Amino acid sequence: MAGLLDTVNQRTQLVGQNRLELLLFKLNGRQRYGINVFKVREVLQCPQLTSLPKRNPYVRGVAHIRGQTISVIDLSAATGGREIPDIQNCFIIIAEYNRSVQGFLVHSVERIININWESIMPPPKGTGRFSYLTAVTEVDKELVEILDVEKILNEIMPMSTEVSQEIIDKPIAKDVSEKCIFIADDSSVARNQVKRALQGFNIPIKLAVNGKDALEQLAELAQETGDVCDKVALLISDIEMPEMDGYTLTAEIKNNPKLSRLRVILHTSLSGVFNHAMVDKVGADDFIAKFNPDELAGAVQKWLNVD
Known part of the structure; x- marks a missing residue:
């Protein structure tokens, strides 16, 4: 797994060519999900988590990684599914969104794919405003769902929109x-x-x-x-x-x-x-x-x- 993202820093030539690379992962079940590689710092076997009092129910705990304390969010629970079990055999994706670093608990991480943004489509009509999908694409004749991480984070840690x-x-x-x-x-x-x-x-x-x-x-x-x-x-x-x-x-x-x-x-x-x-x-x-x-x-x- 350590080698999966070794070349992330060499992938910047894709930016500006209407292309991206997705890291594919799974939560509970067979459904595949994707996250932009440029958001990802690293992928780790889930370390021991420290529980916090009065924590948000979707935050499974905090991890101490490379001198930094990072909240670990169960992506399955945060999107309305059941909690990911047996977390010691799962992985966390360390990602940076909106000027902060989070850990996303996932069941498994598969591989990185290179794809054109034109192949990334809006969610199907009818998914509704409560959907956590921001886009979908097809890989190996299977649907890959791209989650609206900003929506998830805003529900867990709401951001102020007040201007001075x-x-x-x-x-x-x-x-x-x-x-x-x-x-x-x-x-x-x-x-x-x-x-x-x-x-x-x-x-x-x-x-x-x-x-x-x-x-x-x-x-x-x-x-x-x-x-x-x-x-x-x-x-x-x-x-x-x-x-x-x-x-x-x-x-x-x-x-x-x-x-x-x-x-x-x-x-x-x-x-x-x-x-x-x-x-x-x-x-x-x-x-x-x-x-x-x-x-x-x-x-x-x-x-x-x-x-």
């Missing part, structure tokens, strides 16, 4: 009352977090569920005047999205004369120095790690005031 009043009170020099802010994110939780954080600006907000959806909506708006900036003040986009990722979306925008002047903020739970290089490569105007409402609101103010 001093930031809200700062004036916006430009008149953007006739324009809107676009938010593109495949996680409904993440979309709503951003939306709530920006409500104090009193600017209309439009939502897109992935990069392809955002690009189609923006192109349609641009058809009316020839320049999308006549109607849209700013785009805030996630990077990991089915059908079209945020890097590809940004590159498409910057290469389209009707869209190219649009300011793009990439807002993502991905971490690592390669993100900053990709911001320059695809022409994004800013990059912000999820989720700090003051930092996001401050960046929005900054770019709304730039011609």
